[in-house]
Amino acid sequence: MPVSYSGDLRSRVITEDVAKEGSQRQLAERFKVSLSFVRNLLRRYRQNGQIEAKRRGGYQQPAIQIEIEFSRQEINYFISYFYGYLEGYFQSKRLLIQHFA
Template identity: 50%
Template sequence: MPAPYSLDLRQKVIEAYANKEGSIRQLATRFKLSKNTVSGFLRRFRETGTVHPKRREGVGHPAKIDEPRAQYLTEVLQCEPDLTLQELCQRFEARFGETISTSAMDRGLKKHRITRKKNGLRSPKTHPPGPTTLA
């Protein structure tokens, strides 16, 4: 999401409108804003008496992996470091009774800085020696 416009710009638009320096459309052109943005600034000022942007708390879904759950995942990965994301999701669901996608699991692990070191000693895929030719 883009950042809200600065308070300085908001105040200048409100002051210019209060001083009758132009219509909404003229002020939009002058400050390089859309007409709807200028109208929104004015509406917000009339309704609340302030030009501060709305708070953005509560946007989106809360994270499924909070601190106690992250601690559980850390312990599981210490015991079994070779678990895949899918297997971690299954363990999470069995323990907490909530489903979680692999992408949400990955985001949660990154957020809590839980690293996974996969075992590099797995047998490599076997390939026939030498180049293969199609006949």
């Protein structure tokens, strides 16, 4: 699993960029990181002053949680309704359904 770059490395990249110690490409080569990392880091730093790594992964709770409860009577109704639907479907296809008790 990939690991985020340290806060020290991030702050050194930003410090050198602020001091105009080279282009973004040169900074990437100097610190042996990708150009996209430097660009994204500097963009986030300019937008909101953040240098910490973004949070990664983990479980996110659904925005809406729905709980459905059915009574035994409702469940039996759904089962008999579905069974009746299947019985009619198979009869229309001239297939035989054997009743189990």
